[in-house]
Amino acid sequence: MAVAETAGLDPVIGFALVGALGVGSQWLAWRLRMPAIVLMLVAGLAIGPGLGVLNPSEDFGTLMQPMLAIAVAIILFEGGMTLNFQSLSDAATGVRRLVLVGGPLGWAASTAALHWAAGLSWEVSAVFGGIMIVTGPTVIAPLLRQARLKRRPAALLQWEAIVNDPVGALAAVLAFEVVIVLNNAETAGDAVLQMVLGVAVAIALGVAGGWGLARAFRNALVPEYMKVPVLFVLLLGVFALSDSLLHESGLLAVTVMGLWIANANLPSYEELRRFKEHATILLVSGVFILLAANMSRETLLSLDWSAALFVAVVILIARPIPVLAALGFSNIPWRERLLVAFTGPRGVVLVAVAGLFGERLASLGVADAERIAPLAFALVAATVVLHGFTLTPMARLLGLTATETPxxxxxxxxxxxxxxxxxxxxxxxxxxxxxxxxxxxxxxxxxxxxxxxxxxxxxxxxxxxxxxxxxxxxxxxxxxxxxxxxxxxxxxxxxxxxxxxxxxxxxxxxxxxxxxxxxxxxxxxxxxxxxxxxxxxxxxxxxxxxxxxxxxxxxxxxxxxxxxxxxxxxxxxxxxxxxxxxxxxxxxxxxxxxxxxxxxxxxxxxxxxxxxxxxxxx
Missing domain, CATH: 3.40.50.720 (NAD(P)-binding Rossmann-like Domain)
Structure with a gap:
């Protein structure tokens, strides 16, 4: 332990430790029939602030942020690849409402909760509030496997989580650009123009990447054994190029690319998707443990009653009200509305993007910016544990499980x-x-x-x-x-x-x-x-x-x-x-x-x- 604190843990050993704990937590959760995210959270806190064995920021140095960015991009791309438009069926109306109506309402509600419950300034609340509409596909997917929900509520939760991930990041980008304008006296027109161009280019790059890959695979321009490597290289290229034009727009680009491939009817699609699923399991495990281990004891101890009040307000007010308003007067039964409204676990993307913007706002001298990371972690921890243990009983109570016994x-x-x-x-x-x-x-x-x-x-x-x-x-x-x-x-x-x-x-x-x-x-x-x-x-x-x-x-x-x-x-x-x-x-x-x-x-x-x-x- 002393060696880890003075000289730092060898990066190779650190990677091996993160991998072993991540996959081990997933396996143990499968054996115990528990939410895997809960065990990964405990494992990360144990080796990080608990025992001090691993300090990712110090042990991995400048590689930490690029690793997290690429991992989140791959996770979102895999999420996009799961979204075939035919699978929407009768959930299409609900998903559109959750994204187009629920997203902005959730942004406003989260911003208000951050300002009045957590005591953050309006500018910090607006940036963090945009990120908070993200419900986390990395958490939803294992919860849905465990709860065995019926088709429509499961589709609503899954599509909302995937689509809102890049939307939430872009909302944070928009708010961040406004903060830069206020602090650097740039013109609002330039900021808006940069934002619009960035979003347009991200969508264009995603469509171009997906279309080009599908055409190359369909016309046998890539040999079978090179399809996955070509896919990875193109994914990284699209993400990096889009992100260089507008920070965090790469998340939108890779999600669009995944959506295009999912609906391109490729003969080799199943092989690609399964490989991506395996890679995502490893990445989700690693990223979550890294983020948990990266929390310092001082940061955790800085969480006070205002943090608890903030989490309670988000779970009981800021999440349910926008969802119920978005799904109101729709063909979605009230039981499904309640389940979706009170199921909003946050995950890897929220913590990663919140930490990134927290650092950038702090570098601009914005007050309270350093509180974003601990509040994000508290929200993720609370919602993961809460929904991990309550989603299945709640679904059974509302009669929304596909079956009690498979x-x-x-x-x-x-x-x-x-x-x-x-x-x-x-x-x-x-x-x-x-x-x-x-x-x-x-x-x-x-x-x-x-x-x-x-x-x-x-x-x-x-x-x-x-x-x-x-x-x-x-x-x-x-x-x-x-x-x-x-x-x-x-x-x-x-x-x-x-x-x-x-x-x-x-x-x-x-x-x-x-x-x-x-x-x-x-x-x-x-x-x-x-x-x-x-x-x-x-x-x-x-x-x-x-x-x-x-x-x-x-x-x-x-x-x-x-x-x-x-x-x-x-x-x-x-x-x-x-x-x-x-x-x-x-x-x-x-x-x-x-x-x-x-x-x-x-x-x-x-x-x-x-x-x-x-x-x-x-």
């Missing part, structure tokens, strides 16, 4: 799929049966199962289905190649451990064997489509058993020696699909779904909910 998506409408879907439905799990052939879905519709007619990999499926309601996929059509394609394509989205498929007919043949990277996990008895359906024709059925102290797993196995375990549902609602070698959980209260031969029902065979067979499907 269910199963079965691709293929065979007799076997319908019987399995009915079994899952008896377990009170959401079930969807999808098939490109409408005739194959007839039995599923007659059985009362939810169905989707079309290709599950199509854009129509992406825009019409709430995939968040399902976290397990079983590819079970009569086409082995299609099953493999579905499992391979959806594995990155759902997790490879959650994607299953029926056994390929020629899997044992060396001539037809596929690499391990293709396809899904083995399911149940690891049978082919024809073997699985033949088993039902031979008199087998899906049944459910509840394990208890009186009826253990061993007793079940003794009673059903031929049975094949298919899935188990734990007492806490955790569903597991089982493979041929997966062991069943023996926890009391676990409900076991299995496939077994039909038997003639006798009175003594029937058991109640705490006993054995309570349901048959097939």
């Amino acid at each position: 269910g199963v998506l079965i691709v293929g409408g065979s007799r076997w799929s319908v019987a399995l879907g009915m079994a899952f439905k008896k377990l009170d799990l959401p079930v969807l049966v999808a098939d490109p052939n409408r005739a194959h879905l007839r039995s599923a519709r007659e059985a009362g199962l939810e169905t989707f007619w079309g290709d599950i990999l199509s854009e129509a499926a992406e825009h019409k289905l709430d995939f968040v309601s399902y976290d397990k996929i079983i590819a079970a059509t009569d086409n082995d190649a299609y099953n493999t394609l579905v499992a391979t394509d959806l594995a990155p989205e759902f997790g490879r451990e959650h994607v299953f498929q029926l056994k390929r007919v020629r899997e044992t043949s060396a001539r037809h064997a596929l690499p391990a990277t293709l396809g899904g996990q083995k399911f149940a008895a690891d049978e082919t489509f024809f073997e699985a359906n033949a088993r039902l024709a031979e008199g087998w059925e899906f049944r459910v058993t509840k394990l208890s102290a009186e009826f253990t797993l061993a007793q079940w196995r003794e009673t059903n020696p031929e049975a094949v375990p298919v899935a188990d549902l734990g007492p806490n609602g955790t569903l597991r699909l089982l493979g041929p070698e997966t062991k069943v959980k023996e926890t009391e209260g676990t409900r076991l779904l299995f496939l077994a031969p039909k038997r003639q029902e006798r009175k003594e065979d029937r058991r109640d909910e705490n006993g054995q067979d309570t349901m048959k499907a097939g």
